[in-house]
Amino acid sequence: MKVGLFLPCYVDQFYPQVGIATLELLRQFEVEVSYPMEQTCCGQPMANSGCEKDAIPSYLHFVETFQAFDYIVAPSGSCTYHVRKHFDVIEQSEQVQHVRARTLDISEFLLDVIQIKSLTAKFPHKVGLHQSCHGLRGLRLGQGSERVGTAYSKTEQLLQMVDGLELITLDRKDECCGFGGTFAVSEAAVSAKMGKDRIADHQRNGAEVLTAGDMSCLMHLEGLIRRRRSEIKVMHLVEILNAK
Amino acid sequence: MSKEKILSRIQANKPAARALPDIPAFEFATSDLHAAFTSLAEANASRCLSLTSTDEMANFISVQFPEAKQIASTYSSYKGNVDLQAVTDPSELKQVDVAVIPGQVGVAENAAIWVTEEDCVHRALPVICQHLILVLSKKQLVGNLHEAYQKIQIDQSGYGVFIAGPSKTADIEQSLVIGAQGARSLTIVFID
Amino acid sequence: MQHADKAATFIQNESKTDWHNASIWRAREKRDVAAHGIPEWEHLRELASQIKDNVLSNLDHYLVQFEEAATRNGVQVHWAATAEDHNRIVLGILQKNKLSKVVKSKSMLTEECHLNPFLEANGVEVIDTDLGERIIQLRDERPSHIVAPAIHLKKEEIGELFHEKLGTEKGATDPNYLTEAARQHLRSAFMESHAGLTGVNFAVAETGGVVIVTNEGNSDMGVHLNKVQIHCMGIEKIIPRAQDLGIFVRLLARSAIGQAISIFTSHYHRPKAGGAMHYVIVDNGRSEHLGREDFRNGLKCIRCGACMNTCPVYRRSGGHSYGYTIPGPIGSILTPGKDLKQHSDLPFASTLCGSCSDVCPVKIDIHEQLYKWRQIIAEEGHLNRFKRWSMRLAGKILSSPKAYRRFGRLARWALRVMPSSMVYNRWNDWGKERELPTAPKQSFKEWYQENHPAS
Missing domain, CATH: 3.40.50 (Rossmann fold)
Structure with missing residues (x-):
């Protein structure tokens, strides 16, 4: 293969x-x-x-x-x-x-x-998962909160394989971060407001690290975090799954 | 002229035929319809009570609405004090303090009750009165709305309505306020 | 003014934005609880969508069937090709019966047709009787939400308005007190009016009846207390059978505000004794929209407002930022069909997060239509010139490995060496509230080449 x-x-x-x-x-x-x-x-x-x-x-x-x-x-x-x-x-x-x-x-x-069952990764931190929209609702990597049916999340499933990782619960499980490609620039005010709200949800619930399956969401959120010199860190999902 | 214009544009623009699906029999999960109905009704700010006789109804009304002057009833075994047949202008019904009306079908999944023009004498009665009492038998309960629509024939009366609670609004800051333009309270009386 | 500008103005008041967002999000949460309480929810959505597919493919037939049944029931049916026709027909009915005072229950269609100003200009007094609609009518505003028209207003603003217009106590803001004042005011309006006018939620082809839902009971008050009742409906309100109501009524109020059913679900079939009943069936661009293959699904909409409640952009920019009767995601896919140039900003007022499509009770592919409208807007030259030009350039760079590599290296270098005052200037909308990413010396590609010399 x-x-x-x-x-x-x-x-x-x-x-x-x-x-x-x-x-x-x-x-x-x-x-x-x-x-x-x-x-x-x-x-x-x-x-x-x-x-x-x-x-x-x-x-x-x-x-x-x-x-x-x-x-x-x-x-x-x-x-x-x-x-x-x-x-x-x-x-x-x-x-x-x-x-x-x-x-x-x-x-x-x-x-x-390849149907992996476990990971060797260790990441002893409180992690908040931002469900990037295109993965969630486009690829159906998880059951969006809008849809009725059995809950599942592939990203969560992977994060749960990581030793020591504590997944925090958010107030709004899967709201958009506001990146949206050129939306981030053409609708800069709404975009930034959405991002700030998303970060606040993670901070309010004690996340040390905010992760997502898409770096584009994180690029936008990190930009807001750095400007405000907030404590929270962003990392892509794979960085955590590969953490040693 | 407009009609032809509209219809011909639709004919030109409509998509290829799509079949009308059959509606399956969705079952209502709970077998205790009365319990389900009551808990939904209370969530809608209605009040439910079970009475065994119409005497108890008179009692209930006098205790619950001691100030009520005008009581209009279309429920055959309870007489009010308003002669509905004599009312020509429905606006006069705004004086009615309590209206007692029999319902036809109660729906457990949403606590709505089907009432028709014939049950009301005046179409306006259930909405214009200050307080509404709907009378139902437990035998008239069905599980969900599909069953209700199977049971009723919507065009049998010139007017029919599902009533699911007292009139309410949340148009000011989403705060729920009971008693908007219609009846201020709804009591559902089960008589079996 | 474009959506982005109006939204930016709205957000300047951040605490009000937070309040607006939280207050509308509550409706979404209630909807979730209600929907998740119905195990067959997704099946109902699918059926609703299929029934509407059938309606759209058979609309001419159903409209005729509806008219025939209604006529048999003693209802007078009028057809209006345009908004102007609609307004003229309504005025004609009123004038013929010498009626000059109308109470109206909520109807987005009459908003769309601008019926109120037309009737007022012709000497007819119109009183909106849905509390939210009455509030905005007294403020001379347009609704900001299709289910909760005054959701953008704080109770202090409404208290002030009622003090001025209805004589409530100054400074009073208790919703119970204000609603009671409105009750008295509106109930006397019902008694004094001459005709009752409503919108329509569902028009049943097989029985010729119309179904209208309200929580306040204002539709029934207006209709029953007047001899003449007029129901205005878009052609797409048709459903084939009475039993289809089971599907749609179960979905509607749950989707809208998480209620199992509206307080009043009224079925009007025949005029009251001694009264007259009219339907005005309105096209106003709908049959044309039916011909747009990629967009006709928008006509399935049952106006529940769930897409607004879930939309993270709507909640943070307010309904008025959309500049059209129907705001939010559904409005943004319907309006370009009305005037592409004027509304060309609306399909871009979205991150394409897709929540609207998943929350929609009739499964309209809203976010996919937004994407498709964007293509048409660019194609027809309604993008701003800078965006158009930069996309053309990006298309060239991003399809050529060599240009891509060169441009990437240059951009990273520039970001590293340029002083921040040059990077964060007034043309950099990204940088207004955000830092740009730190540019690494080496791209992945460069790292890979270094570490995998064979490739």
Whole structure:
């Protein structure tokens, strides 16, 4: 089984440690994983801004870069969702269909494909989980609070495998952090307010570390935290799952 | 002219036919309908009581509404003091302190009671009176709204209504206030 | 003014924003409790959605069936292609019967058609009788929420208003006291009015009746105390069968405010003895919207307001920031169909978090429609020029590995070396309240190459 590591463009540029943690985590389970150097971006920034047409070259490039892999794994529910959901506007060749079907968020890959039962990670901290929306409601990594049915959460399931980690309960289980891509800039006031409220929920409930499956949410929240010099720390889910 | 314009635009624009689904029989989980009804009713700020005779009803009204001057009843075994047949303008009913009306079906899942025009004599009666008493038998209870709609025929009367509590509003800062424009209280009397 | 600007103004009063957010979130929480109490909830949503699919695919037939049944019941049916037609028809009914005082229960349709100012200009007095609607009518405002029109107001503001307009004591703010004052005021309005006008929640094709839900009982007061009753409905309010009400009524109040059912679910089929009953069936752009394949699902909406209550943007920007009768997520997918250019900002007033779609009792794919409207808005040239240009550039850079690498290195370098006064300037909306990420010297790609020389 050949796995291609797919890193969101801003993770590659600004959060290399998240890429490294993903790689190390996959290798812990002896997954044959490599990072195709030609990769760029899934095209979401353009498409969410209404410029899907400008994103199509990125879609085609993505498919070309990853078509040879059995699975394409990303530490991002959002970019994974974009590939799976929105690559429907290009011609659905066999390669495109293969790439769309086989692009997975890391938690899906760990739990559904290689079906891990335990982790060696130790992280003796109080952690608050921010459920990134595209993973939660797009990929259904968990049962959103809106929907009636049996509760589950893949991200929580993974965090519970971490030794010493205490998951705190939030007042609002899965409210959006307000990042939203260009929304963060075009609706800066609402975006910042949403982010502040999200951080406050975590702080109120005693989180030392705020984690999420998408670094984009955390980039926004961290920006707010640093500006206010708050105590709370942000870490991507994989950094915790790979903690030693 | 508008009609033709609208219909022809719909014909031109409507999607391909989609089937109308059958509605399955959803069962109501609780077997004690009366208990379920009562707890829902109380949550809606209604009051429920069980009486064994209509004498007890007269007693209840005189204790509960000692100031009531006008009592209008359409419930056959309890006579009020308002001659509803003589009322021509329903606005006059605003003087009614207590109205007693028989209900037809009670719904356990939401504590709503089906009342029709024929039960009220005047359509306005259950909403314009100050205090409303609906009379029901436990045998008239059903589990959920699907069962209720099976039981009633909505167009049998010119007007029919599910009433689930006293008139209320939360339009000022979401604070619940009982007694908006309609009746200030609802009492559901079970007589079996 | 655009949504973002109005929202920014709204948020300036942070404590009021927090209050607004918390107060509306309570409705969402109550909805959750109510929905989770029904094990078949998701099945009901699916059925509701399928019934509405059937309605939309058969709407012409159902409307005719509805009209025929209603006519048999003695109801007079009028058809209005536009808002103007609707207003003229209502005025015509009133003038023909020499009626000049109307009590109205809540109707988003008449808001959409601007009926009140039209009637007032023609000498008809209109009194909105839903308490929330009456409050905003007295303030000469538009509703900020479709279920709770005055949700943006604090009780102090309402107390002040009632003191001025209804003569309540100065400084009185107790909701019980204020509601009692409104009760007296409205009950006398009901007695003095000449006609009762309502919106419609459901119109049943097979029986020709209309169903209206209220908690206050104001629809029944207005309808029963007047000889003439007028019910105004959009063409999409049709449901095929009486038994379908079981599905929709179970969903509606639970979704709206977590109530098992509204206090009054009124079924009107025939005029009262000696009275007259009218339906005005309104299109006003709906049949055109029906033709938009990606967006026609919006016509399934039953106006419960759950998407507003759940929307993190709506709760923090207030209904008035949307600049249309129906605010929030559902408004943002309906309005571009009305005037794409004017409302081109609304599909962007969302993070696409998707909560609206999951909370919707008829499963409208709201956030997906927002995404699709964005494409159309950009395509038709309604994005601002800077955004359009930067996306075009981004598209080029992000599809070329070489350009991507160069641009990434440059951006990281710039962030590291530029003085912060240059980074955080007035053009940097990100930086108003947030730091930018710290730029590492090495990207992942560079690290990987260094550590995996073979690749």
